[in-house]
Amino acid sequence: MLPIIFVLPILQLVILxxxxxxxxxxxxxxxxxxxxxxxxxxxxEKFDASTYFNVIANFPSKKEANVAMAxxxxxxxxxxxxxxxxxxxxxxxxxxSVAINAIDGAAAGVENVYINQIVQNFxxxxxxxxxxxxxxxxxxKDIVTIPSFWYNKTLNYKTFMVPxxxxxxxxxxxxxxxxxxxxxxxxxxxxxxxxxxxxxxYQFIIGKLFPFxxxxxxxxxxxxxxxxxxxxxxxxxxxxxxxxxxxxxxLVVLGMGLFISNFTDTQxxxxxxxxxxxxxxxxxxxxxxxxxxxxxxxxxxxxxxxVKYFVQVxxxxxxxxxxFNDILPQLTKTVIYAVIMNGLAVWNYKKTN
Amino acid sequence: xKNNNVIEVENLTKKFGDFIxxxxxxxxxxxxxxxxxxxxxxxxxxxxxxxxxxISKPTSGSAKVAGFDVFTNTEDIKKNIGYMxxxxxxxxxxxxxxxxxxxxxxxxxSRKKIEEKRQLLVEELGLQNIxxxxxxxxxxxxxxxxxxxxxxxxxxxxxxxxxxxxxVDPITRRQFWEMIYKASNNGTTxxxxxxxxxxxxxxxxxxxxxxxxxxxxxxxxxxxxxxxADNMNxxxxxxxxx
Numbered sequence: 071m072l073p074i075i076f077v078l079p080i081l082q083l084v085i086l087x088x089x090x091x092x093x094x095x096x097x098x099x100x101x102x103x104x105x106x107x108x109x110x111x112x113x114x115e116k117f118d119a120s121t122y123f124n125v126i127a128n129f130p131s132k133k134e135a136n137v138a139m140a141x142x143x144x145x146x147x148x149x150x151x152x153x154x155x156x157x158x159x160x161x162x163x164x165x166x167s168v169a170i171n172a173i174d175g176a177a178a179g180v181e182n183v184y185i186n187q188i189v190q191n192f193x194x195x196x197x198x199x200x201x202x203x204x205x206x207x208x209x210x211k212d213i214v215t216i217p218s219f220w221y222n223k224t225l226n227y228k229t230f231m232v233p234x235x236x237x238x239x240x241x242x243x244x245x246x247x248x249x250x251x252x253x254x255x256x257x258x259x260x261x262x263x264x265x266x267x268x269x270x271x272y273q274f275i276i277g278k279l280f281p282f283x284x285x286x287x288x289x290x291x292x293x294x295x296x297x298x299x300x301x302x303x304x305x306x307x308x309x310x311x312x313x314x315x316x317x318x319x320x321l322v323v324l325g326m327g328l329f330i331s332n333f334t335d336t337q338x339x340x341x342x343x344x345x346x347x348x349x350x351x352x353x354x355x356x357x358x359x360x361x362x363x364x365x366x367x368x369x370x371x372x373x374x375x376x377v378k379y380f381v382q383v384x385x386x387x388x389x390x391x392x393x394f395n396d397i398l399p400q401l402t403k404t405v406i407y408a409v410i411m412n413g414l415a416v417w418n419y420k421k422t423n
Numbered sequence: 424x425k426n427n428n429v430i431e432v433e434n435l436t437k438k439f440g441d442f443i444x445x446x447x448x449x450x451x452x453x454x455x456x457x458x459x460x461x462x463x464x465x466x467x468x469x470x471x472x473x474x475x476x477x478i479s480k481p482t483s484g485s486a487k488v489a490g491f492d493v494f495t496n497t498e499d500i501k502k503n504i505g506y507m508x509x510x511x512x513x514x515x516x517x518x519x520x521x522x523x524x525x526x527x528x529x530x531x532x533s534r535k536k537i538e539e540k541r542q543l544l545v546e547e548l549g550l551q552n553i554x555x556x557x558x559x560x561x562x563x564x565x566x567x568x569x570x571x572x573x574x575x576x577x578x579x580x581x582x583x584x585x586x587x588x589x590x591v592d593p594i595t596r597r598q599f600w601e602m603i604y605k606a607s608n609n610g611t612t613x614x615x616x617x618x619x620x621x622x623x624x625x626x627x628x629x630x631x632x633x634x635x636x637x638x639x640x641x642x643x644x645x646x647x648x649x650x651x652a653d654n655m656n657x658x659x660x661x662x663x664x665x
Contacts (some may be wrong), residue, residue, distance in 0.1 A: 259510040265478045266506040267529045268498055422478055422497050 075247070079239040079289060083296055087232045094180045100127035100144040102135050107155035109196070113166075116188050117148070123184070135169075145171045146181060158196060232303045233384040234357040236293040240316070241323055241351065241377055244286045246344055248327030252278055253340040256331075265421045275416055279324045286320040287313070297388075307387035311394060315383050318404045322376045325411030332418045351377040379404050427454045429581050429612045430475065434484035435493075437470050444470040446635035447484060452581075457603060457613045459623045459643075462632030463663045468616050469585065471632070475614070476506050476583050489580045502530070505574035505582040509589040512570030515559030519550060519569060522558055523576065530577035537576075544572050564595035571602055575611065582606065584615040588622065600625055620656040629655070631662050638662050 099117055103110050117123045127144060129135040135147045147169040157164040168185055172178035255261040264274060290313070297303040326347070334340040353359070354368065355377040361369055372378050379400040386392035394401075430452035437445040445467045452458045462468045473479035475488050477497030486493040489503035513522045523544065527537035545554055548568055558566060567587055574582055584603075588596045600622065607613050615626070623629050623643060630640040639646055639662055643655055652658045 258515075259508065260514060262478065262508070262510075263506065263512065264529075266476050266501060266504070267526070268502040268531075269529050422480055 075243060075285070076289070076292060079243060080292060080296060082239055083232070083235055083293055084300060086235050087228050087301060094177050094184075095122055097123050097181055097184070098143065098145040099123040099125045099148070100129060100135055100138060100146065101125070101148040101150065102129045102132050103150045104152040105150050105154035109155040109158060110150045113150065113189075113192050114148070116192050120184070120188060139169065139171060142171075146185065148185075228301045229303050229389065230385070231357075232297045232301050233388050234355075234381050236290070236297060237377060237380045237384055238352060238355075238357065239293060240286055240289050240320075241380065242348055243289060244282050244320060244323045245327050245348060246341070247285070248279060248282045248324045249330045249334075249340045249344050250337050251282070252328060252331035253334055253337050256335060257337065271416055271419055271421065275328060275412075275419065279321075279328065282324055282327075283317075283320050286323070287316065290316055303388065305388050306391035307393065311392075311397065312384060312387050315380070315387075315397060315401055315404070318401065318408050319376060319380050319383075321408035322404060322411050325408060325415045326376075328415040329411060329418060332415065351375050354378065355381050357381050373403075376404060376407055428452065429454050429490075430458075430486070430488050430614070432475070432484070432486040435471065435474060435481050435486050436483045437467075437474060437479065438482045443635050445474070445481075448632070448635075448637045450630055450637060450640055452612060452614060454580075454612055455607055455610050456628065457607050457615065457626045459626030459629035460614060460616045460632070461618075461623055461629055461659060462616075466632040466663075467635040468632055472583060472585060472614070472616065475500075476504060477501055502577075503580045505577070505579040507567075507570050507574040507582070507584050507587055509567075509586040513558045513566065513573060516557060518557055519554045519561075522569070523573060526573050527576050532577060540576055544569075548572065564591050567591055568595070568599060568602065571599065575606055579611065581612040581614060584613065586616055586618065588617065588619065596622070620654065620659055623655040623659070631659060633663055 101114055101117075103114065114125065118125045123146070127135075127138060129138065129147075132147070132149055135144070135149075138144045139147060149167040149169070151165065151167075154164055154166070166189070168182075170178045170181050170185075252261070255264070294305070294309070294312075298305060327344070330340055330343050330347075334343060354361075354364070354372045354375050356372070357377070361372050361378065364372070383392075383397050383400050386397060390396075428451045430450075432451065433449050434447040435445060435449070436443065436447050448471060460468055460472065470479065474481045474493055475486060477488075477493060477500045481493060488500045491497075491499040491503070493500065514525070517525060520541065523541045524537055527540060532540070541554075545551060550569070553561060553565070558569070561569075571582075571584070571587060574584075588599055591599065596619070603613050603615070603625075615622075617623060626643065628640065628642050629646065630637045631646075632638070639649075639658070641649070643658075646652075646658050647654065650658045650661050652661065
C-alpha cells in the first residue's frame with residue numbers, strides 16, 4: 071500500500087502538470103482562397119508561420135470546408151473572398167470570413183483572439199505598403215502596449231498549475247485514506263473492540279489521524295521537491311510558512327474524513343461521499359477556473375471550500391513570496407474550519423450507540 | 424448491589440423501533456462464576472451483551488456491571504471488563520507482540536507491567552516461535568487463545584466472551600475451556616455465549632434466551648432435571664422450539 075500511496079500521486083503530478091494546460095496549440099487550420107493573389111498568400115503564410123496554427127488543408131470551396139468542419143477534421147476555416155487584393159488596393163477596405171468550431175467555447179474564444187492578432191498584424195503591414203509617403207506623415211503613431219507579467223514572467227503554465235495540483239493530491243489522499251481507514255475498522259469489527267475499551271474518544275481520534283497527518287507532510291515534501299526539481303517552479307516565499315499552513319489544513323481534511331466515516335458503515339459509502347466532496351472542492355477551488363468568474367452564489371459556496379484556501383496560499387507563498395500577514399485571512403479561516411470540523415467529528419463519534 | 428454480585432440486571436429492554444430485541448430480562452451473575460448465556464441465533468444474546476459492555480444504550484430497565492450503571496457509567500464499566508468476540512479480537516496486521524503492547528497500553532498498563540505480562544503469556548501459551556508473527560497469519564485456534572489472554576491482560580473483574588470457540592477444533596476448544604476455568608479460579612467472572620451445548624455443561628449456571636426473553640436460568644444439572652433431559656442439548660431444543 072505504501073508504494074501506491076506515493077508512486078501514484080507523483081505520476082499524477084508529473085502527468086497532470088504537463089497535460090492540464092489552457093494554452094491552445096496545434097489548431098487545425100484550413101482556408102478557402104478565392105483570390106489566389108500575393109496578398110492572400112501572404113495572409114495565409116502568416117498563419118502558417120504561427121506556432122498556434124497547423125495549416126492542414128486548402129479547400130477549393132466553402133462547401134467542402136464545411137463538410138470537413140462537420141467531420142471534425144478542421145477547427146478553423148478562413149475564407150478569403152475574390153478581389154481581396156484588388157479591393158484592398160483600390161478601396162483600402164475588404165473583408166474576410168472566419169468560421170471557428172465553438173463546441174469548446176473557451177477554446178474558440180482564444181482561437182478568435184489569435185486570429186485577430188494575426189489579421190491585425192497583417193493589416194498594419196498592408197497599410198504601410200499601401201500608404202503614400204504623405205499619408206504616412208499624418209498617420210497617428212501606434213500606441214504599443216508592452217505588458218509586464220508579474221509573478222510569472224514567462225506566463226509558464228506549469229508554474230501556475232503545479233502548486234495547485236500538488237494541493238489537490240495532498241487533499242485527496244489524506245481525505246480518502248482517513249475516511250476509509252476508520253470505516254474499514256467498522257467493517258472488520260475492530261472498532262467495536264476499541265469501543266469496549268476505556269480508550270478516550272480524543273485518544274482514539276488522535277491515534278487514528280496522526281499517521282495521516284504525517285503522511286500529508288511527506289506527500290507535500292515529495293510534491294514540492296518534484297515541483298522544484300522537475301518543473302523548476304520558483305519557491306520565493308518561506309517553505310516553513312507553507313508547512314505551517316499545511317499543518318492546520320490537514321486537520322480540516324482529516325476531520326472531514328473522520329466525520330464522513332462516522333456517518334457511513336462501508337468503505338463504498340465513505341468512498342462515494344468523499345468523491346462527492348472532492349469533485350466539488352476541486353472544481354470550485356479556483357484551480358482550473360477563476361473564482362472571480364463564477365456566479366455570485368457559487369462564489370459564496372467557495373468560502374466553504376478548504377481547497378480554495380490551500381490553493382491560494384501555496385500560489386501566494388511560492389510565486390509571490392507572501393509572508394505570514396499576507397496569508398492571515400486564509401490561515402484564520404482554515405483554523406476555524408479545523409476546529410469546527412474536528413469538534414463535530416469528535417462530538418459525533420459515539421462509543422455507545 | 425450485593426457484595427458478591429458483579430452483574431445485576433433488572434427488566435433490561437432494548438427496542439429497535441417496534442421490534443423488541445431484548446424484552447425485560449432480569450438476572451444476576453456472582454463473582455467468579457462461569458455464566459453461560461445461551462440462545463438461538465437472533466434470540467437477542469448479542470444485543471443484551473452489547474448493553475452490558477457499554478456499547479449499546481438500553482431502552483429501559485436497569486443494570487449494573489462491576490458496580491457501574493450501564494446508562495451513566497459505561498466508560499467505568501469498560502475499565503473493569505474484558506471483551507472478546509468471535510468476529511474479531513486482535514489486529515490482523517500487527518504481530519502478537521505488538522497486539523499485546525497495544526492493548527496493554529490502551530488499558531493503561533505500565534511498560535514494565537506489559538513486558539511482564541507478555542513474558543508470562545508467551546510461556547503459558549508456548550508462543551516463543553510466533554510472538555513476532557502477524558496475527559493474521561495464525562490459525563484461528565491460536566488467535567482465539569491469544570485474544571482471550573489479551574482480554575485478561577488488565578486483570579478485569581469480568582470477561583465477556585461472545586462465541587469464543589466458534590469454528591475452532593475440539594482440542595483447541597478443550598484447551599480454551601481450561602483457560603476459562605483458570606481465569607475463573609483466579610476470581611474473574613466469565614460471561615460466555617456459545618452454541619455448543621457440551622460447553623454449556625461446563626458452566627456454573629446458564630440462561631437460555633428465546634425471542635428476547637430469558638426462558639430458563641439455573642445450573643445445568645437442575646435444568647436437566649427440570650426439563651427431564653439427558654443433556655443440555657435436549658434442554659435447549661425443548662425451550663428454543665417452544
